[in-house]
Structure formats: C-alpha cells, structure tokens
Amino acid sequence: MIRYNRNVKEGLTGYLFIAPQFLLFLIFVVYPIVEGLRLSLYKVQYRTETFVGFDNYAALFGDPVFFKAVWNTVIFVVAIVLLTVAFSFFVGSAVFDKNAKYVSFIRGSYYIPVMVSMVVMSMVWSFLLNPANGLISYMAREMEMSTVNLLGNKSTVLPVVIFVTFATNVGQAIILYIAAMIGVPKDLFEAAEVDGASRLHVIRHILLPLVKPTTIYITIINIIAVLKIFVVIQLLTGGGPNNASVTLMYYLYNNAFKYNQLGVASAVGVIMFLLTLLLSVPQLKAMFNDK
Amino acid sequence: MLKKRAMTVLTAALALSVAAGCSGANSNSNSAGSADSAGGTSGAGKKEKVELSLWLTPQWKGVMDATEDGADYDSFFLYAADKFKKQYDKYDVKVNVQVVAGDQRDELLNVNLNGGTPPDMFFESVFAMGDYVHRGALAPLTDIVDDAARKDIAQGYWDNVTFGKDVYFYPFAHNPGTLAYNADIFRAAGLDSLVGGENEIKTWTLDEYNRILETLKTKLPKDKYPNAYPMALYALNNQGDTWNLAYLRMFGNKFFDDKNNLAVDDADGIKAAEWLKKVYDSGYSNPGAESVSSNDANAMFQNQQLGISFTNAVLYNNAKADMKAGKSPSFDMRLANIPSASGKPLAFTYVVGTALFNTGDKARMEASKDFIKFFSTDPELVKASKNSIPVRSSVASEFASQFPLFTAYDANAANMFSFTGNVAGYSELRQVLYPELQAMYTGEKTPAQAIKDYQSKGNAVLQKARESSVIKP
Numbered sequence: 169m170i171r172y173n174r175n176v177k178e179g180l181t182g183y184l185f186i187a188p189q190f191l192l193f194l195i196f197v198v199y200p201i202v203e204g205l206r207l208s209l210y211k212v213q214y215r216t217e218t219f220v221g222f223d224n225y226a227a228l229f230g231d232p233v234f235f236k237a238v239w240n241t242v243i244f245v246v247a248i249v250l251l252t253v254a255f256s257f258f259v260g261s262a263v264f265d266k267n268a269k270y271v272s273f274i275r276g277s278y279y280i281p282v283m284v285s286m287v288v289m290s291m292v293w294s295f296l297l298n299p300a301n302g303l304i305s306y307m308a309r310e311m312e313m314s315t316v317n318l319l320g321n322k323s324t325v326l327p328v329v330i331f332v333t334f335a336t337n338v339g340q341a342i343i344l345y346i347a348a349m350i351g352v353p354k355d356l357f358e359a360a361e362v363d364g365a366s367r368l369h370v371i372r373h374i375l376l377p378l379v380k381p382t383t384i385y386i387t388i389i390n391i392i393a394v395l396k397i398f399v400v401i402q403l404l405t406g407g408g409p410n411n412a413s414v415t416l417m418y419y420l421y422n423n424a425f426k427y428n429q430l431g432v433a434s435a436v437g438v439i440m441f442l443l444t445l446l447l448s449v450p451q452l453k454a455m456f457n458d459k
Numbered sequence: 460m461l462k463k464r465a466m467t468v469l470t471a472a473l474a475l476s477v478a479a480g481c482s483g484a485n486s487n488s489n490s491a492g493s494a495d496s497a498g499g500t501s502g503a504g505k506k507e508k509v510e511l512s513l514w515l516t517p518q519w520k521g522v523m524d525a526t527e528d529g530a531d532y533d534s535f536f537l538y539a540a541d542k543f544k545k546q547y548d549k550y551d552v553k554v555n556v557q558v559v560a561g562d563q564r565d566e567l568l569n570v571n572l573n574g575g576t577p578p579d580m581f582f583e584s585v586f587a588m589g590d591y592v593h594r595g596a597l598a599p600l601t602d603i604v605d606d607a608a609r610k611d612i613a614q615g616y617w618d619n620v621t622f623g624k625d626v627y628f629y630p631f632a633h634n635p636g637t638l639a640y641n642a643d644i645f646r647a648a649g650l651d652s653l654v655g656g657e658n659e660i661k662t663w664t665l666d667e668y669n670r671i672l673e674t675l676k677t678k679l680p681k682d683k684y685p686n687a688y689p690m691a692l693y694a695l696n697n698q699g700d701t702w703n704l705a706y707l708r709m710f711g712n713k714f715f716d717d718k719n720n721l722a723v724d725d726a727d728g729i730k731a732a733e734w735l736k737k738v739y740d741s742g743y744s745n746p747g748a749e750s751v752s753s754n755d756a757n758a759m760f761q762n763q764q765l766g767i768s769f770t771n772a773v774l775y776n777n778a779k780a781d782m783k784a785g786k787s788p789s790f791d792m793r794l795a796n797i798p799s800a801s802g803k804p805l806a807f808t809y810v811v812g813t814a815l816f817n818t819g820d821k822a823r824m825e826a827s828k829d830f831i832k833f834f835s836t837d838p839e840l841v842k843a844s845k846n847s848i849p850v851r852s853s854v855a856s857e858f859a860s861q862f863p864l865f866t867a868y869d870a871n872a873a874n875m876f877s878f879t880g881n882v883a884g885y886s887e888l889r890q891v892l893y894p895e896l897q898a899m900y901t902g903e904k905t906p907a908q909a910i911k912d913y914q915s916k917g918n919a920v921l922q923k924a925r926e927s928s929v930i931k932p
Contacts, residue, residue: 215595299746301758305747317749322901409750410894410895425565
C-alpha cells in the first residue's frame with residue numbers, strides 16, 4: 169500500500185511537470201481539431217450555425233476544383249519531398265567528411281534561404297517572373313525572345329512552384345543530413361577503406377542505412393510542410409491560371425476567408441488531417457521500430 | 460523530499476498561471492472595440508467610455524487634400540473622430556482607425572466576424588460590402604437618415620445603398636469608373652485627333668478605339684517608350700474586375716436578367732469575350748494578363764508603360780497627386796469612357812459610404828451611428844468628398860468651378876449602367892470570373908466556353924446565396 173502510494177506520488181510529480189505543456193497541447197491542438205470536426209458538419213452564417221450533416225463533404229466531392237487541389241497537392245508532396253531528400257542526401261554525402269570550415273560554408277550557404285521569410289522569397293520570385301514588368305520577361309524581350317510567362321502557363325506553373333519551394337526548404341534537410349553523417353562512427357569508414365570499398369559503396373552500404381532515421385524524419389516533416397503549402401501559392405500564382413496551381417491549403421483558405429464557407433473549409437481541414445495522419449503513421453511506425 | 464515537494468508546487472503553480480493567462484485572454488478577447496462601463500456613467504458626472512473601431516480601404520490621402528503635411532489614408536477619420544469627441548455628450552468616445560488593403564478586406568472581415576470581433580464601422584465601396592448585408596452582419600442606418608440628407612443626396616445614390624427596405628450604408632462620395640489614357644503617348648503615336656479635352660471624358664467609337672490600339676502597337680516610337688503596350692488587361696484576381704465586367708457588355712449584353720441571374724452567355728456576351736481575346740492575342744495589351752493584377756497595371760500606367768488603363772475618380776486624383784509630388788513620372792493623363800459597339804459609352808460608379816456592423820453591443824452601436832451621422836453630415840467634413848465625387852449636390856455645386864471634371868462626370872451620368880453589386884453572393888461571384896478569364900487568355904478555353912462556364916458557375920453561386928440571404932425582396 170505504501171509502495172503503491174509512493175508510485176502514485178512519483179507519477180504525479182511527472183504528470184505535473186508535463187501538465188503545462190499538455191494543457192497548451194489540449195487548448196491549441198486538440199480543441200481546434202475537435203472544433204474543426206464539429207464545424208465541418210455545420211453551415212455557419214455570421215451568428216447562426218445550422219447542422220447540415222455531411223452536406224459540406226458532399227459539396228466538396230462535387231467540386232472539380234477540390235480534386236484539382238488534391239491532385240496538385242499530391243504532385244507537390246511527391247516532387248518536393250523526393251527532390252529535397254535526394255538533393256540534400258547528395259550534398260550531405262559529398263561534403264560531410266571534408267574540412268570543417270568548408271562544411272560550415274556549405275551548410276551556411278544552403279541555410280540562408282531557410283532563414284529568409286517565405287513571403288520575401290515569394291515576392292522576389294514574383295518580381296522576377298511577372299510577365300508584364302518582371303526581370304526575366306524584360307530580359308527575354310531585350311533578347312528579342314517571345315513573352316515568357318512561366319506562372320501563366322499550365323505546364324510550367326507547377327515546376328516553378330516546386331523549384332521555389334524546394335530551393336527555400338532544402339537547407340534544413342542538408343543541415344540534418346550533415347549532422348547525422350558526421351555522427352556515423354569513423355571506424356566503419358576505415359574498415360571499408362581497408363576492404364577497398366569505393367565512395368559509392370560507402371555511401372550505399374554505410375551512410376544510407378545508418379542515416380535512415382534522419383531520412384524518415386526529413387520525409388515526414390517535409391510531407392507535413394508541403395501538405396500545407398500556401399504562402400508561395402497565395403503570393404506567386406493566386407492558384408492560377410484557372411486553378412492550375414491551387415492546393416488543398418489554398419482551397420481551404422479561399423473557402424474560409426474569401427467565400428466565407430467555414431463549414432466547407434473545416435471539411436477540407438478534416439480531410440487534410442486524415443491525409444497527414446495516413447501518410448505519417450506508417451513512417452512513424454518504421455522510425456520507432458528501428459529504435 | 461523537500462526539493463521534490465517544492466518542484467511539485469512550482470509545477471502546479473505554472474499550470475495554474477497558464478490557465479489563468481488563458482482565461483484572462485478570453486475575457487478580453489474583443490479587440491475590435493469595447494464599452495467600458497467601469498469608467499462611470501453620466502449619472503456619476505462622468506461619461507461612459509466607449510472605444511470604437513473604424514476600418515477603411517485606401518481612399519484619399521489627407522483630411523481635405525493629399526498635399527497636406529503627413530497626409531495619409533486615415534487622416535480624415537482621425538480628424539473627424541477628434542472633432543466628434545469634442546462635441547459629443549453621450550459617451551467618452553475613442554475611435555481607432557485602421558486602413559486595410561482592398562484585396563485583404565474580405566479575409567480580414569471574415570476572420571473577425573467568425574471570431575466575434577468585427578469592426579464597428581467600415582468605410583468602403585458599397586458593392587464590395589453588399590454581401591455582409593445579406594449575411595446579417597450589418598445593421599440598418601435608416602433611422603439616422605433625415606429629410607435634409609434625402610434632399611441633398613440624389614435618389615439614385617439612396618437606391619444604391621438600400622437593401623430591401625433599409626439603408627445600410629450612409630453615402631459619402633462616389634467613384635465613377637472610366638478609362639485613363641496617356642495623351643503624350645497618343646501624340647507620340649500620331650493620334651492627336653483622338654485626344655480629348657483636358658477636362659473632358661472622351662468618348663470614342665469602338666472602331667476608333669480599335670484603331671487607337673493598332674496605332675499604339677505599330678507606331679509608338681520604341682526609343683521614347685520602350686516596353687509600352689496599348690492597353691491594360693489583367694485577370695490575376697478579382698481586383699478591378701468591374702472594368703472586365705464592363706468590357707463584357709461592350710457589344711450590348713445586359714449581363715443580368717430580370718431575376719438577377721447572370722445572362723452573359725449570348726451572342727453579344729461571346730462577341731465581347733472574343734474581342735478581349737483578340738486584343739490579348741494581337742499584343743494590344745500588356746503580356747501575361749492571366750498573371751497580372753490591376754495593381755500591376757496601374758503601376759505600369761503610372762510608369763508610362765501603358766497607353767490606356769482603368770481608373771476611378773480617387774485613383775485619378777491620387778495619380779495626379781503622385782505626379783505633382785514627383786513620386787511618379789509626370790505626363791498628360793486624361794479620361795475616356797469605355798467604348799461600345801452601339802456608340803453609347805459604358806460608365807459606372809461605386810457609391811462609397813459607411814456601414815455599421817451588428818456587434819450586439821448597444822453602447823458601441825449607438826455611438827457608432829452618431830459618429831457616422833456626424834461625419835457624413837457635418838458641413839465642413841462632407842467637403843472631403845471632393846477627393847472623389849461628392850454625392851451631395853450642395854458640395855458638388857460648391858466645388859464645381861474648382862473641379863471642372865465634376866461637370867464632366869455629371870454629364871457622363873447618362874451613360875451609367877448598374878452592375879448590380881447589391882445581389883446576394885456578389886463577393887463570391889467575383890471569385891468566379893477571373894479563373895475563366897485566365898482560362899480564356901491562356902487558350903485553355905475558347906471565349907464561348909469561358910463565358911458559358913462563368914454563367915453556369917456564377918448562377919449556382921447566386922442561387923445558393925439567395926437562399927441564405929437575410930434580406931427578403
């Protein structure tokens with residue numbers, strides 16, 4: 169009995185320690201999720217809320233722009249995550265064992281765009297790409313080329329957005345990879361060298377498996393980040409031309425704040441939440457299994 | 460043991476303080492404005508404190524004139540609030556004025572409406588705010604409109620601000636929408652004969668207009684005006700879309716039917732869309748209209764990169780003020796009507812006025828109403844409407860000799876069409892047009908298909924909005 173009381177007391181101390189954070193988690197994460205779920209079943213009009221069941225979901229599935237947004241989001245997630253993981257692994261594996269000053273320089277160079285706000289980056293790109301008075305179109309005109317409008321062309325707008333987002337985010341992944349690779353025990357590389365392994369062999373059979381948790385982590389955080397891609401769309405393309413670059417988050421924003429369809433926007437939020445959960449759970453499982 | 464106990468107490472205190480902080484934030488959640496009865500009542504010899512918020516989109520700078528020292532978009536309302544406070548005996552009023560960008564208006568309002576913190580008042584073009592009447596977010600102002608105001612402001616303006624039986628916006632000024640053109644560019648291209656008078660709103664026939672576009676494209680000296688284009692076309696978002704709507708009426712389409720449904724999908728509507736597409740494809744407009752906003756177009760016009768652009772009275776005056784202050788290149792800027800196939804030009808106007816939000820706070824709503832009536836009727840303050848076009852005939856006649864364009868605008872009133880911005884769902888309808896124009900300019904859809912899709916999507920939006928409107932016809 170005394171032992172039980174002691175256990176409870178010790179547990180209580182622990183719970184009290186995590187209580188402030190848990191309270192914030194409940195207020196700022198759990199409550200909005202529950203409220204979002206509830207609102208997705210209502211039609212909201214200023215001060216009145218009417219229960220409409222799954223009407224908001226039905227409206228979503230009857231809107232071709234929603235499917236366009238889902239498709240574009242999937243393309244962004246796949247392309248940006250693949251590019252980020254592949255490029256950052258390539259840069260990391262190329263420089264991690266070089267001179268410390270050189271590694272710092274590379275890390276710093278790639279990290280600068282991460283520190284610059286996405287809003288600023290988008291505005292700079294917007295200035296460069298504006299078809300009427302942007303720098304790129306001006307140079308194209310000066311070189312007697314035809315009008316360049318990468319953001320107004322359905323086939324180029326997605327690659328441009330993918331490149332801008334990738335260029336802004338890749339620094340974070342490079343930092344993580346270099347840190348993970350520096351942490352790989354040196355004796356493994358020495359043993360491989362003695363056995364006459366090539367650089368490619370070392371990367372494939374030593375680095376790749378040993379930084380797998382980092383790869384999974386980078387993949388998860390990038391999937392979650394890209395699922396929420398918004399600023400670059402809002403400032404660079406406005407979802408256009410003709411919804412060619414609309415994403416789920418932009419679609420949600422439009423419904424919530426431009427069309428005042430709070431119920432429909434909440435339904436999009438619920439779908440995004442489920443999608444993120446679906447994509448993250450297997451990867452989190454893999455990460456925990458490894459540990 | 461003592462240490463452990465101390466830590467436990469500390470953790471509990473931290474958790475409690477977080478909870479207290481949260482509840483404190485909740486109790487003070489209404490950031491838009493507040494009525495503080497703790498400040499005392501008139502019975503105690505002190506006036507009750509009332510804090511009001513007034514939002515506006517950029518209109519004119521300065522109290523009366525953009526040339527004043529420190530002139531800004533909020534100058535007029537700060538001055539009006541100060542004057543109001545000095546003579547107001549019901550409450551001790553403080554008015555917080557906030558200028559919001561036009562393209563952020565709906566986002567900001569929707570966030571604040573859904574969060575229960577709408578502003579008390581909003582000064583804006585009526586057509587952009589009509590949806591808030593239909594949603595039940597605005598309160599009627601009929602009881603503060605007196606006979607003197609009814610006499611001084613023409614019935615047409617009252618019709619514009621009346622929804623159902625009630626007045627929801629107190630009209631202050633109006634902004635006629637026209638075209639602006641660079642007369643210097645016209646002359647450089649040899650179009651002297653088509654340049655109108657300095658104080659004239661020039662009317663061209665459609666043939667003349669097409670000739671202007673072609674001449675500007677082929678004969679404008681490139682050394683003097685490098686990278687200049689004949690006219691502005693834009694479709695990035697809904698900003699400045701009334702001009703796009705006007706272009707779609709150029710061949711006689713009525714746009715709305717008797718039941719306020721879109722009726723743009725007919726031979727005239729399609730012809731107008733084909734005309735727009737031809738202008739774009741022939742290089743008679745700036746390139747990339749699908750990715751260019753009206754703000755971009757306005758900046759290009761001010762930098763002499765466009766021969767013809769869109770404007771309204773406030774934009775025109777602001778552009779003139781910028782030229783005078785050396786903020787933008789100076790050139791001979793003049794006004795023209797949007798031409799039409801029939802020869803009768805197309806013109807429209809935005810009535811600008813103040814709306815009262817239904818915040819549910821009696822004191823704030825009462826003080827707001829008094830403030831709206833004060834600055835909309837005060838003989839000194841209403842003179843600021845000269846910065847666009849006054850709705851009051853007394854002000855218009857007082858300034859007629861000083862602003863010769865007032866007479867031109869007045870004469871142009873015969874060419875006005877109503878773009879029916881008061882229908883339920885107009886704000887969402889505005890989000891339907893520009894994607895279709897983008898599809899048309901990029902060649903994804905033919906003009907006929909774009910018009911057809913605009914009509915069917917637009918009518919679905921209008922139907923849905925009508926069903927949930929609180930205003931019953």
